[in-house]
Amino acid sequence: MxxxxxxxxxxxxxxxxxxxxxDCFFAAIEMRDDPSLRNRPIAVGGSSDRRGVISTCNYEARAYGVRSAMPTATAHRLCPDLLVVPGRMExxxxxxxxxxxxxxxxxxxxxxxxxxxxxxxxxxxxxxxxxxxxxxxxxxxxxxxxxxxxxxxxxxxxxxxxxxxxxxxxxxxxxxxxxAKVDDFVQYLPVDKLFGVGKVTAEKMHRLGIQNCGDVRAYSIYELSELFGSFGPRLYDLCRGIDQRPVKTSRNRKSLSVEHTYAADLPSVQGCLGQLPALFQQLSQRLHKLTDGAAASQYRVHKQFVKVKFNNFQSTTMECVTAGTPRIAVFKQLCSDSFQRGDGLPVRLLGLGVRFEDSSMDDPQQLPLFTH
Missing domain, CATH: 3.30.70.270 (Reverse transcriptase/Diguanylate cyclase domain)
Structure with missing residues (x-):
């Protein structure tokens, strides 16, 4: 049974x-930092004369068939106007x-x-x-x-x-x-979209007349196991939209911050300083919740920082080393120093935050989204 x-x-x-x-993360950062790169095919990667490869590219380049992990020389053949820029991991x-x-x-x-x-x-x-x-x-x-x-x-x-x-x-x-829409969505989902279905498996499915998840449902779990080995039971679940895997993180957060965008720009440093008590209270409440009980040893404050975004959308962040409970006096000094960087421009956003001690130095190519 x-x-x-x-x-x-x-x-x-x-x-x-x-x-x-x-979206095309590395390339997006390059276009953000240099607007002249927008609306032209660009890629982040190594030089073609050094057997480089493409890390990522923008959608203009993808229209020519350029893809991640492609040799840069091949990318240039597909798109002669492709501009390849070196990566800036930091x-x-x-x-x-x-x-x-x-x-x-x-x-x-x-x-x-x-x-x-x-x-x-x-x-x-x-x-x-x-x-x-x-x-x-x-x-x-x-x-x-x-x-x-x-x-x-x-x-x-x-x-x-x-x-x-x-x-x-x-x-x-x-x-x-x-x-309520899972069943209908999954039924017509092409099997090529399923995680774990690579080129070889997809070709085998197509030879069997399996094009979408609805076609997979015609097979029992035992038949799928015979056809696809250990992937069979997983395939049985996926074609029904079933996935019980929990979201789990093995890393502690490295910082905690609060910020607010103001409906009316803050025209002076005094105006900015006047907003700090409310932000400081929010940060303190969140910090207390995070570090309550056993978690306190995992989250030891190492730095305080202030973020300021001016009304021209340029932003700056200043931080300093500290220890123990964050102090509003430190935030006030950082805020004042940050405001000076704007040459008198009004402020549209203020943020306060702390960074926690981090003894790990993970490889930035592995999980850099969650490491320093």
């Missing part, structure tokens, strides 16, 4: 998973950490997949009235305003569907797959 799931219903509380994926890490901090504003359950993407479980988040869709939209808007790049997002009851959703309306899009 077949005893696997009959459907994707569960008595457990419905999960709300968001998958965020930055710059990408800086932007990635900003994005990471935004994710953590909505949940402590943030799981990185690579430098430019992550899962966020917002099932219990009170933000945006508990709406995962509104949270995803707010995250996308904040990343655009704070970091200056676009992020695509998928919202679904599980990781499998959320990841597919983030790729569905790229670039700069969002796809929401509510529980």
């Amino acid at each position: 077949q005893t696997r799931h009959k459907d994707n219903k569960s008595t457990e509380p419905q999960r709300k998973i968001i998958h965020c994926d930055a 710059r990408y890490k800086e932007a990635a950490l900003q994005i990471r901090d935004i994710f953590f504003d909505y949940s402590e359950l943030v799981e990185p997949l690579s430098l430019d993407e992550a899962f966020i479980d917002v099932s219990g988040s009170p933000a945006c009235y508990g709406s995962a869709t509104l949270i995803a939209e707010e995250i996308r808007q904040r990343v655009f305003e704070t970091v200056g790049i676009t992020v695509s997002a998928g919202v679904a009851p599980n990781k499998f569907l959320a990841k597919i959703g983030s790729d569905w309306n790229k670039p700069n899009g969002i796809t929401v797959i509510p529980p």
Whole structure:
């Protein structure tokens, strides 16, 4: 008797998973920092005369067939006008950490997949009235305003569907797959979209007449196991939209911050300083919640920082080494110093934050979105 799931219903509380994926991340940072690169095919990678490869490219380059991991020489043959710029990992890490901090504003359950993407479980988040869709939209808007790049997002009851959703309306899009629509969405999903189905497996499926998940459902779990080995049971679940994997993070957050964009620009340093007590109170409350109990030893404050964005959308961040409980006097001094960098420009956004001690020095090529 077949005893696997009959459907994707569960008595457990419905999960709300968001998958965020930055659009052509490295290239997006290069275009942000040098607007003259926009609207022309560019790529980040190594030189063709040194057997370099493409790390990523913008959508103008992709229109010519340029892809990540492609030899730079091949990319130039496909797109003779392609401009290849060297990577700047420290710059990408800086932007990635900003994005990471935004994710953590909505949940402590943030799981990185690579430098430019992550899962966020917002099932219990009170933000945006508990709406995962509104949270995803707010995250996308904040990343655009704070970091200056676009992020695509998928919202679904599980990781499998959320990841597919983030790729569905790229670039700069969002796809929401509510529980009631899972079955219809998955039924017509091409098998090529399934995680774990590579070129060889897809070709085998096509030879069997399997084009979409609805076709896979015609096979029992035992038949799928005979055809596809250990991947069979997983395939049985995926074609029904079932994915019970939890969102889990193995890393502590490296910083905590609060910020506010003001409806009316703050015209003076006195005006900025007047806003600090309210921000400091918010930060203190969040810090107390994070470090309450056993977690205190994991989060020892190492630095305080202030972020200021002026009305011309240029921003600056200043920080200093500190220890113990954050002090508002330190934030005031950092704020005053930051304001001077704007040459008198009004301020549209203020942020306060702390950085925690970090004894690890992970390889930035591995999980740089969540490491220093």
